[in-house]
Amino acid sequence: MSQTILEMNSITKTFPGVKALDDVNLHVQQGEIHALIGENGAGKSTLMKVLSGVHPFGSYSGDIVLNGEISKFKTINQSEALGIVIIHQELALIPELSIAENIFLGNERAKKGIVNWNETITKTDKLLKKVGLNLSPQEKIIDIGVGQQQLVEIAKALSKNVKLLILDEPTSALNEEDSENLLNLLLDLKKQGITSILISHKLKELIKVSDSITILRDGKTIETLVNTNKDISEDRIIKGMVGRDLTNLFPERQHNIGEVVFEVKDWSAYHPVTVERKILNNVTINARKGEIVGIAGLMGAGRTELAMSIFGKSYGKKITGKVYKNGKEIDVRNVNKAIANGIAYLSENRKEFGLILIDSVKNNITLADLNKVSKNNIINPYEETKAAESLKSRINIKAPSINQETVNLSGGNQQKVVLGKWIYTDPEILILDEPTRGIDVGAKFEIYKIINELVDNGKSIIMISSELPELLGMCDRIYALSEGEITGEINREEANQEILMKYMTKGWGS
Amino acid sequence: MDAIKHLLSENIRRFGMIIALVGIVILFQLLTGGILLQPLNITNIIMQNSYIIVLAIGMMLIIITGEIDLSVGSVAAFVGAIAGVLMVQSELSVFASILICLLIGAVIGAWQGFWVAYVNIPSFIVTLAGMLLFRGLTLVVLDGQTIAPFPDGFRKMSSDFLPDILGGGQLQLFTLLVGVIVSVLYIIHEIRYRRNELKYNFKVAKVPLFITKLIVLVAVINIFTYVLALYEGIPYVLIILALLIIGYTYVMNNTVQGRHIYAVGGNVNAAQLSGIKTKKVKFLVFVNMGILSALCGLIFAGRLNAATPQAGNLFELDAIAAAVIGGASFTGGVGTVFGAVIGALVMGVLNNGMSLMGIGIDWQQAIKGLVLLSAVAFDVLNKNK
Known part of the structure; x- marks a missing residue:
């Protein structure tokens, strides 16, 4: 068991101006699940890119020893030939192709360039069984869920005779159920002798499945913890990651809750394409002044759909229902009206729906309310700069200047920019959809602090999250959403993961 | 030393195309034995390219929003x-005719903008059809x-000069x-800006x-007008161009509408969720x-x-x-x-x-194609560094 399959010794990799990896060591034993953890920018992804040959031999210093031999990978193909397969955070599947075509993409079962479809399909079938997917190999990727797509990626890796499987944040886009599935599969593969390196921000799952945990911070190896008994505490890991004790994951807050400010009544909506599918069914929720209201639900429950349909009817068809602010009905027919009525919506995907990546911090912040710094449609550049500067320092966006393009910022800082954009519009109600997805522990804490500051100032917050501990730690009250219906409303004092899960999995009419 | 290097590389990116333009000018000045920069020829270059510059400005806005317009040459011919x-045939007054023509242009733009923005048909298809x-x-x-x-009054716009009063x-x-x-206006503007x-x-x-910086730019302005003064002076069309360049630059940099155009092109989803009426922006850019x-x-x-059936052929590509x-x-x-103006120049x-060197139209096309490719390649490689 304790045979070393991989040694990475004193790996140092520099990019112009930055030392991304500084004398990093990683030792992985044969047949184990090895977790790699660290804050964003700690160097995890870079390290894996060095290992898989994305950063070719010669562009780094140090040795990669695989099964006792020094490897000098120039391309990904060379590392794959030796059984190292990396599954990236952003899935690399082609949506319009079938599962079978995707699995054997670049590795087609073919003779003289002619594809043998029978072999392709049969082999795919076997691989899908192995990863526990009950789907036809001819199904298109676009038609299956994200969790299933992730499993297809693993099947693809298995097709390449994988010996060392590297997963970069495999569960960040998955709900609890799918995550569970995936982790079980990893344990399964382990039994079959496949070694995995797992990168994740979700400490709970890491502790549950990994045998050892290597912590990186600022491009350096901090320590490798042995986790044979799955009993390392989260605090212990966090301490290593941030280099300090984080006594509480969630900052303290006074709970000063006032009158009901925001109400949504009998809200229903249908799917934009298949219009007979009801996505939201008579949803009624409210939020009070100074309150954080959570919305818990599994993937596909209609959380984002609810938020977006309220925010200027940005999602869905045939929307019915009413929205009230301070007892008066308000018009949310389009995004402009929603913003004008004091609603803000932070989308779950900041790169796709939140930021203009090629634009500066300043332009992103002022975008949703340019009128504030302009007169007769002419922007006052000085006022705009002043406004952006003051917001940058207020919520501590770490960027060299407000003219920095947001594409160059870390995930946490990008999220702060989007949050800043909405704070700038001075809303009364903020709907935050997965506000901490894909960002590291330190940045999460800062986002929580900003959220707390907002409610302290009398704002109302509706928070959607896939991470139940986050909802439990932050919210005063949590609604459970299941298949488009509110199935429960739980107060802070009574809420725990089991109760939430029970309501979240309640189906129609049951 | 590093600071100088940094300053240089920064400016190569910012002023790359200006430097390329200056380089090309110097090259042809030598190759043509000094004919290129003669007052007559400079005036020619301005007048020959005026209509492409007008199109390039509009095309820039279209491309910034992430669209394309292949129909501009045909539309120009039609108008x-x-x-x-x-x-000529109805003998309507020049002023009224111009007004009607611009209005027709707006209607055509609205027609294409409607299909692109509100019906969601790719602009490549819509404008290919329009072409x-x-x-x-x-x-x-x-x-x-x-x-x-055409009547004299109309011809003045594109081929006559301001009289020397x-x-x-x-x-x-x-x-x-x-x-x-x-x-003087420029200096006043710069000083106010600085203040x-x-x-x-x-x-x-x-x-x-x-x-x-002030001295250099004032020198450039005055050398330019001096050269023009050596020939017939300022063409009317140069005034039109100057107004368009200044106007559109101002709109793009300083107005809410300009910012919205960049935002729609940068990320249409994010723009939409920030309350920007993205369809309207696209529609108006086509108008x-x-x-x-x-x-x-x-x-x-x-x-x-003359109004000819072949007018405007391949203008869209230019x-x-x-x-x-x-x-x-x-x-x-x-x-x-x-940038669009520099590109057109x-x-x-x-x-x-x-043409001055007597190179045939065949080789001119080929060379222009290579220049286009290398300009973009240079930019891409420079960005990847």
Whole structure:
């Protein structure tokens, strides 16, 4: 068991101006699940890119020893030939192709360039069984869920005779159920002798499945913890990651809750394409002044759909229902009206729906309310700069200047920019959809602090999250959403993961 | 040393195309034995490229929003044909005809913008259809014939010069005066700008650098007007161009609408969720392109002194090339009006220089193609560094 399959010794990799990896060591034993953890920018992804040959031999210093031999990978193909397969955070599947075509993409079962479809399909079938997917190999990727797509990626890796499987944040886009599935599969593969390196921000799952945990911070190896008994505490890991004790994951807050400010009544909506599918069914929720209201639900429950349909009817068809602010009905027919009525919506995907990546911090912040710094449609550049500067320092966006393009910022800082954009519009109600997805522990804490500051100032917050501990730690009250219906409303004092899960999995009419 | 290196690489990216333009100018100045920069030829370059510059400005906005317009050449021809019918055949007044033509341009832009923005048909398809549609309609309107000649008042716009009211002889004194006036306005603008920045505690350039910049630009302005003054002075069309360049630059940099155009091109989803009416923005950008295509058609018809069925052939490609050389990106969100003008001039000087050298149209096309490719390749490689 304790045979070393991989040694990475004193790996140092520099990019112009930055030392991304500084004398990093990683030792992985044969047949184990090895977790790699660290804050964003700690160097995890870079390290894996060095290992898989994305950063070719010669562009780094140090040795990669695989099964006792020094490897000098120039391309990904060379590392794959030796059984190292990396599954990236952003899935690399082609949506319009079938599962079978995707699995054997670049590795087609073919003779003289002619594809043998029978072999392709049969082999795919076997691989899908192995990863526990009950789907036809001819199904298109676009038609299956994200969790299933992730499993297809693993099947693809298995097709390449994988010996060392590297997963970069495999569960960040998955709900609890799918995550569970995936982790079980990893344990399964382990039994079959496949070694995995797992990168994740979700400490709970890491502790549950990994045998050892290597912590990186600022491009350096901090320590490798042995986790044979799955009993390392989260605090212990966090301490290593941030280099300090984080006594509480969630900052303290006074709970000063006032009158009901925001109400949504009998809200229903249908799917934009298949219009007979009801996505939201008579949803009624409210939020009070100074309150954080959570919305818990599994993937596909209609959380984002609810938020977006309220925010200027940005999602869905045939929307019915009413929205009230301070007892008066308000018009949310389009995004402009929603913003004008004091609603803000932070989308779950900041790169796709939140930021203009090629634009500066300043332009992103002022975008949703340019009128504030302009007169007769002419922007006052000085006022705009002043406004952006003051917001940058207020919520501590770490960027060299407000003219920095947001594409160059870390995930946490990008999220702060989007949050800043909405704070700038001075809303009364903020709907935050997965506000901490894909960002590291330190940045999460800062986002929580900003959220707390907002409610302290009398704002109302509706928070959607896939991470139940986050909802439990932050919210005063949590609604459970299941298949488009509110199935429960739980107060802070009574809420725990089991109760939430029970309501979240309640189906129609049951 | 590092600081100088940094300054240099920074500026190569910012001023890359200007440097390329200067390089091409110097190259052809040598190759043509000094003909390129003679006052007559400089005036020619401006007038020959005026209509492409007009298109390039509109095309830049289109490309910034992430779209494309292949129909501009046909639209220009169509509007030119209408102008011929109105002015030559119906003998309508020049002013009324121009107004009607611009309006028609706007309607055509609205037609295409409607399909692109509200029906969600890719602009490539919509404007490819428009390219055929309006070329066909041009033939219908002209009945396959050429209409000529246009009234004098109309021709002035594209081929005449501001009169020298100061009555200079060899040298156009009025043109020199305009140069001085523009310089003074420019200095006043820069000083006011600097004062504002100081008021808001911004970092500003040190005084010597600031003054150097003023001196250089004032010198450039006055050398330019001096060269023009050596020939016939300032063409009317240059005034139109100057107004368009300044106006559109201002709109793109300083107004809410301009910012919205960049935002729509940068990330249409994020723009939509920030309350920007993205469809309306796209629609209006196409309306704008229609108007500028019409203006292009008018200038071209005036310059040719005829409305012909072949007018505007391949203009769309020149305009797209100009925008791309000038820094536009087909993924949208990037580009400046000034860049489009520089891009158009790069192509214009290439055309002109090669013609002066007696290079045939065959090789001119080939070389222009390579220049377009290398300009973009240079930009891409530079960004990847």
